Each structure stands twice: as C-alpha cells, then as structure tokens.
Amino acid sequence: MTIEMTFEQGLVCSLLVVLLVLFAWGRWRYDLIAAGAMITVVAAGLISAEQALQGFGHPAVVTVAAVLVISRALRNCGIVDLIASKLVPYTHSTAGHITVLTGVVTLAS
Structure with missing residues (x-):
C-alpha cells in the first residue's frame, strides 16, 4: 500500500x-x-x-491574549508573589502547593 x-x-x-x-x-x-x-x-x-x-480576530484568541496580559501585570505588580507567600506556610508539600493554588485560581476565575 x-x-x-x-x-x-x-x-x-x-x-x-x-x-x-x-x-x-x-x-x-x-x-x-x-x-x-x-x-x-x-x-x-x-x-x-x-x-x-x-x-x-476570533473572540477566543482575544480572550487568551487578555488573560496573558492581565496575568503578566499581576505578576509584575507582585500580587502573585504576595498571594503565594501567604499560602505557602499552610502547605508542606508540592502536592499541597498545587492543591491550594488550584483552589485559589478556581475561585479567581
């Protein structure tokens, strides 16, 4: 064939x-x-x-671009580091970090 x-x-x-x-x-x-x-x-x-x-020009592309810009702005302002520094003491493993951050991101979305 x-x-x-x-x-x-x-x-x-x-x-x-x-x-x-x-x-x-x-x-x-x-x-x-x-x-x-x-x-x-x-x-x-x-x-x-x-x-x-x-x-x-598709709305999905525009939305993804906007989310990337907003996330970079939050990171540059130090908000991401501030939230992470407040949450890290409550977790004692990588799995704990991921679980807590997933919850925070879920609520933020």
Missing part, C-alpha cells in the same frame, strides 16, 4: 516536523517560531494572508 501526497501536503507535514523539532529544541521563542511558520505557509501560497490573519 502506498500513500501519495500532493506537494502541499508534503510541505505541511515537513513544516510540522520542523516546528516540533524547533519547539522541542527551545533555542528560540515559541511565538517567533509560530510566526515564522505562518509566514512560510503564506509565502508558499498554501493560504492567503487574509486567511492567516483572520484567526487573530
């Missing part, structure tokens, strides 16, 4: 392998790798620039 791929399918599969290797290697930031992949598929003509950028 032979499996035949079109050029486009082969290019996408090759790109995915390269992406996995680059993500695992960890030398470059993941967002730069992903942006490079998007530019590659647009430059190769697999998708249009409009299609590539269309997903950035």
Whole structure:
C-alpha cells in the first residue's frame, strides 16, 4: 500500500516536523517560531494572508491574549508573589502547593 501526497501536503507535514523539532529544541521563542511558520505557509501560497490573519480576530484568541496580559501585570505588580507567600506556610508539600493554588485560581476565575 502506498500513500501519495500532493506537494502541499508534503510541505505541511515537513513544516510540522520542523516546528516540533524547533519547539522541542527551545533555542528560540515559541511565538517567533509560530510566526515564522505562518509566514512560510503564506509565502508558499498554501493560504492567503487574509486567511492567516483572520484567526487573530476570533473572540477566543482575544480572550487568551487578555488573560496573558492581565496575568503578566499581576505578576509584575507582585500580587502573585504576595498571594503565594501567604499560602505557602499552610502547605508542606508540592502536592499541597498545587492543591491550594488550584483552589485559589478556581475561585479567581
């Protein structure tokens, strides 16, 4: 049984392998790798620039970006460290830390 791929399918599969290797290697930031992949598929003509950028307007993407900005702001303000320093004395193991922080995050969401 032979499996035949079109050029486009082969290019996408090759790109995915390269992406996995680059993500695992960890030398470059993941967002730069992903942006490079998007530019590659647009430059190769697999998708249009409009299609590539269309997903950035989706409410889920905007929500995730907002959560990342808010979490970074809370970390930079020291609120995360303050909460952690108040909770750590009540836990005596890594599992305890995770359990307490999961509860706090659940309530905060």
